[in-house]
Amino acid sequence: MSRRRRIYEGKAKILFEGPEPGTLVQYFKDDATAFNHKKTGTITGKGVLNNRISEYLMVKLGEIGVPTHFVRRLNMREQLVREVEIIPIEVAVRNVAAGSLAKRFNLTEGMQLPRSIVEYYYKADELDDPLVSEEHITAFGWATPQDLDDMLALALRINDFLTGLFLGVNLKLVDFKVEFGRLYEENGDMRVVLADEISPDSCRLWDIETNKKLDKDRFRHDLGGVEEAYQEVARRLGILPEGGPTDLKGPEMVQ
Ligand code: TMP
Ligand code: ASP
Numbered sequence: 353m354s355r356r357r358r359i360y361e362g363k364a365k366i367l368f369e370g371p372e373p374g375t376l377v378q379y380f381k382d383d384a385t386a387f388n389h390k391k392t393g394t395i396t397g398k399g400v401l402n403n404r405i406s407e408y409l410m411v412k413l414g415e416i417g418v419p420t421h422f423v424r425r426l427n428m429r430e431q432l433v434r435e436v437e438i439i440p441i442e443v444a445v446r447n448v449a450a451g452s453l454a455k456r457f458n459l460t461e462g463m464q465l466p467r468s469i470v471e472y473y474y475k476a477d478e479l480d481d482p483l484v485s486e487e488h489i490t491a492f493g494w495a496t497p498q499d500l501d502d503m504l505a506l507a508l509r510i511n512d513f514l515t516g517l518f519l520g521v522n523l524k525l526v527d528f529k530v531e532f533g534r535l536y537e538e539n540g541d542m543r544v545v546l547a548d549e550i551s552p553d554s555c556r557l558w559d560i561e562t563n564k565k566l567d568k569d570r571f572r573h574d575l576g577g578v579e580e581a582y583q584e585v586a587r588r589l590g591i592l593p594e595g596g597p598t599d600l601k602g603p604e605m606v607q
Pocket of ligand 2: 568
């Protein structure tokens with residue numbers, strides 16, 4: 353097996369050089385962190401499930417015309433993606449009060465928000481990813497006004513589509529976070545596309561009837577049943593790996 357060049361290693365994923373120029377291989381780890389690395393752990397099978405779940409959601413979003421970095425899944429833990437220049441902004445969209453929004457404004461968790469709220473966080477571990485305004489983003493040049501327009505429009509379309517998709521499998525999309533990148537075409541054109549991943553690591557998903565949390569909050573707050581929650585989301589979406597939950601370890605990383 354030839355050694356691949358590691359381009360970047362994050363908390364939950366590794367990016368390797370891809371087989372062709374302009375592509376990368378995105379490898380999903382079982383590692384989990386929360387509260388900016390203050391809590392670390394492993395969620396067995398998470399990488400396999402998030403690879404599948406993110407593939408499924410990105411393909412569906414692609415079908416309604418949301419441009420994404422996703423090309424194809426390669427194996428249990430890896431997918432081929434287009435190389436993009438990541439815009440250092442996390443875009444959070446919220447439908448229901450939870451997490452840091454509930455804390456900041458002392459809202460009752462689970463309260464339906466009067467409308468979807470979009471927030472921007474500057475991606476900087478050393479600063480704990482601070483909440484920022486459009487003014488900060490454009491003044492400091494993290495994104496242009498045009499990038500921001502594209503990101504906002506895409507984030508709202510993603511929210512509308514995923515809210516319906518999850519509702520169809522009895523899940524409430526409470527909130528989620530997405531990241532975008534600039535994709536440069538060969539002719540020099542640039543497009544803002546959805547990048548990174550969409551998975552129970554980056555979404556809050558509650559059972560529609562019971563409000564049971566089926567996402568990374570189970571890990572963040574030591575609620576137990578973490579692996580089962582990720583499996584349940586995949587099961588409801590109809591995409592549990594063929595061997596079922598016993599097949600979740602997936603191949604070890606070879607490089
Ligand atoms: P928050 O309520 O903690 O700000 O999180 C909002 C949403 O963003 C929630 O679905 C979890 C997701 N998220 C990430 O994907 N990465 C992060 O680093 C944080 C803080 C939140
Ligand atoms: N992703 C962040 C971390 O690694 C926080 C979170 O998801 O809660 O610490």
